[in-house]
Amino acid sequence: MITITEFQKIGVGLSGFGMFFVLFGILLYFDSVLLAFGNILFLSGLAFIIGLRRTVHFFFQRQKLRSSAFFLGGVALVLLRWPRIGMLVETYGFVLLFKSFFPMAFGFLSTVLNIPFLTTILNKLSGSSSSMV
Structure with a gap:
């Protein structure tokens, strides 16, 4: 067991509140204070979860420099x-940063959610060729 x-635990809470504030800021017509706070x-929650050194290493890997520049540049523009x-x-930087994670997340969602129509769509998005879930 991990x-x-x-x-x-603090990092999960910080990240959760961050996503809440970003979503709430978008719902309130792009309120810049809520978006910046989120x-x-x-x-900071990401840094607490995986550690400061790993966070810096994740964002500044050679193959992820362009996507990190877009993501952190977008954060700077919001600030x-x-x-x-x-x-x-x-958002463009986020999609570029986490594009290798999306198929795994869609595959996990298709196994957790047992809704026939939604499972078919998630299987196609995850690249899974198996129709038996």
Whole structure:
């Protein structure tokens, strides 16, 4: 069984609140203060979960420099009160950063959610060729 430290628990809470504030900021027509607060909470939560050294290593790997620049540039634009443009740039960077994770997440969702129509769509998105789930 994997043990979770207190720092990782705090990191999950920070990341969860960060995602909540980003979603709430988007729902309130791109409120720049909520988006900036959510971005800061999400990034600090990520650092608490996987550690500061691993976070820096994740964002500044040679093959991920372009996507990290888009993501962190989008965060900077949101902090500089350009929320719409910043969120577009940040979303593009997020998709580039985590594109290798999406098939695994879709495959996990297709096994957890046992809704026939949704399972078929998630299997196609995950690249799974098996129709038996």
